[in-house]
Amino acid sequence: MSKQEECRTCKDTGHPNQLIGFKKSTRVHSVTGRPYWDLVNQDGTDHIHKENGPDTPTKTPQNGQLLIDGTSVVKAIEILTNSVNALVFAICSETELQRVQARAMISK
Numbered sequence: 064m065s066k067q068e069e070c071r072t073c074k075d076t077g078h079p080n081q082l083i084g085f086k087k088s089t090r091v092h093s094v095t096g097r098p099y100w101d102l103v104n105q106d107g108t109d110h111i112h113k114e115n116g117p118d119t120p121t122k123t124p125q126n127g128q129l130l131i132d133g134t135s136v137v138k139a140i141e142i143l144t145n146s147v148n149a150l151v152f153a154i155c156s157e158t159e160l161q162r163v164q165a166r167a168m169i170s171k
């Protein structure tokens with residue numbers, strides 16, 4: 064095993080001093096034919112990167128990037144679509160009853 068070094072991925076997520084080593088894998092790259100190198104802990108077990116706790120996001124926006132997970136995007140589009148539909152309905156409404164219904168849709 065090569066010398067131990069600090070895992071940069073773990074350090075980036077707020078867990079410094081995670082010493083890891085590199086172990087030549089039995090898997091080889093299909094194109095280059097070279098073996099992969101697995102990350103191992105000091106005790107020789109496979110290293111799994113530590114992540115932030117549940118209260119903090121695993122990724123922080125960098126360089127002005129806005130990171131949104133897929134669920135948030137779907138939800139945002141859903142809310143936006145409903146609002147636009149309700150707004151169009153309200154504008155096109157002829158009767159007071161339709162306006163009331165449209166307001167009910169918006170407040171949902």
Ligand SMILES: [Zn+2]
Pocket residue numbers: 070071072073074081110111112113
């Ligand atoms: Zn790690």
